[in-house]
Amino acid sequence: MPMQSLEIDKKEMEMRSTQLDKARQLVTHIEAGDEDLANGLIEELGRMHDSILFQEIGKLTRDLHEALNVFRMDSRLSEIAQVEIPDAKERLNYVVVMTEQAAHRTLNAVEESLPIAEVLSRRSHELADAWQRFRTRDMSLDEFREFSQQLGEFLQQGAGDAELIRANLSEVLMAQDFQDLTGQVIRRVITLVQDVENNLVGLVRLSGERLSTPDQKKSKEQQDSQPHQKLSSGSGPSVPGTADASQEVCGQDDVDDLLSSLGF
Amino acid sequence: MKILIVDDFSTMRRIIKNLLRDLGYNNTTEADDGSAALPMLKNGNFDFLITDWNMPTMTGLDLLRAVRADEHLKTLPVLMVTAEAKREQIVEAAQVGVNSYIIKPFTADTLKEKIDKIFERINAAG
Numbered sequence: 001m002p003m004q005s006l007e008i009d010k011k012e013m014e015m016r017s018t019q020l021d022k023a024r025q026l027v028t029h030i031e032a033g034d035e036d037l038a039n040g041l042i043e044e045l046g047r048m049h050d051s052i053l054f055q056e057i058g059k060l061t062r063d064l065h066e067a068l069n070v071f072r073m074d075s076r077l078s079e080i081a082q083v084e085i086p087d088a089k090e091r092l093n094y095v096v097v098m099t100e101q102a103a104h105r106t107l108n109a110v111e112e113s114l115p116i117a118e119v120l121s122r123r124s125h126e127l128a129d130a131w132q133r134f135r136t137r138d139m140s141l142d143e144f145r146e147f148s149q150q151l152g153e154f155l156q157q158g159a160g161d162a163e164l165i166r167a168n169l170s171e172v173l174m175a176q177d178f179q180d181l182t183g184q185v186i187r188r189v190i191t192l193v194q195d196v197e198n199n200l201v202g203l204v205r206l207s208g209e210r211l212s213t214p215d216q217k218k219s220k221e222q223q224d225s226q227p228h229q230k231l232s233s234g235s236g237p238s239v240p241g242t243a244d245a246s247q248e249v250c251g252q253d254d255v256d257d258l259l260s261s262l263g264f
Numbered sequence: 265m266k267i268l269i270v271d272d273f274s275t276m277r278r279i280i281k282n283l284l285r286d287l288g289y290n291n292t293t294e295a296d297d298g299s300a301a302l303p304m305l306k307n308g309n310f311d312f313l314i315t316d317w318n319m320p321t322m323t324g325l326d327l328l329r330a331v332r333a334d335e336h337l338k339t340l341p342v343l344m345v346t347a348e349a350k351r352e353q354i355v356e357a358a359q360v361g362v363n364s365y366i367i368k369p370f371t372a373d374t375l376k377e378k379i380d381k382i383f384e385r386i387n388a389a390g
Contacts, residue, residue, distance in 0.1 A: 180273035234318025237347035
């Protein structure tokens with residue numbers, strides 16, 4: 001850009017010094033009473049003025065063209081700013097909510113299981129001690145009756161407790177599905193961040209070069225089609241409050257209904 | 265029964281593997297996308313395929329297409345377990361020939377129910 005304006009300034013300077021020369025000649029010719037030559041110079045000066053005007057118009061046209069190009073690039077950026085950034089924020093919020101839920105689900109299961117495991121461990125130790133005394137015949141008949149009853153209760157309780165712990169561990173297992181679901185959402189946001197980066201780089205390059213080359217136009221078209229990726233390649237979980245809301249989303253019951261309507 | 269689990273997230277593969285073990289299916293193998301899974305299916309004598317949809321390189325839908333197009337694999341039962349929940353996607357998967365479809369997040373009961381149903385149908389037909 002500075003190169004071009006320098007060139008234009010240089011041309012203008014040359015033009016002005018030629019004009020000044022001609023004007024001086026004109027004065028000389030008029031003073032000498034040489035009307036024909038004077039008239040010729042007046043005409044020439046008029047033509048020069050026109051050509052300066054055309055150059056100015058040319059410069060304005062170029063600026064306008066450049067401004068329009070920047071604006072075209074801007075419209076993709078403004079789409080990103082107005083639609084896709086808020087959309088991405090919603091998606092990242094979904095990630096926060098999902099990870100929080102998963103953490104609570106896990107912590108709840110752990111908090112419920114730990115006391116059960118502690119009681120199980122303490123009772124096992126107590127009964128093991130008593131069992132040892134029974135084995136070494138160091139136990140009265142009354143004590144043995146009590147021990148036998150406690151042992152029966154412990155075994156019954158133990159089966160139930162173990163089942164509770166198993167169920168809670170399953171809960172912990174299932175809670176880990178958040179990593180897949182939020183991972184897909186985060187990957188999608190990363191793609192958007194890359195898109196923003198490419199557009200910003202394009203904008204900087206454009207204002208550097210003034211005019212976009214055909215190559216850049218092509219890459220811009222490619223970028224435009226990117227966010228609207230085909231559903232066939234998969235788009236991750238549907239997030240409420242985002243562009244996903246415009247599409248019909250199914251829960252497991254809807255899927256079952258849909259598949260059975262298709263003969264499954 | 266030999267089962268192949270295909271998902272790009274290792275956490276999800278482990279969840280499914282554990283749930284299958286609870287259901288009594290101990291012979292499971294894992295692959296992290298369609299392009300890794302296809303050669304395994306071709307060489308592995310698998311009885312059942314459980315696949316995600318949204319994966320890099322080769323999606324679950326393309327894997328399903330490849331399975332249905334393969335002379336030796338075309339009757340392999342395929343269960344899709346995916347977060348892709350748009351109506352037209354489910355219709356597309358059905359058209360390509362999926363046997364059943366589970367939306368993530370899912371429960372252990374749903375997995376059991378769908379697997380039971382797939383093999384009920386196959387046994388009834390065969």
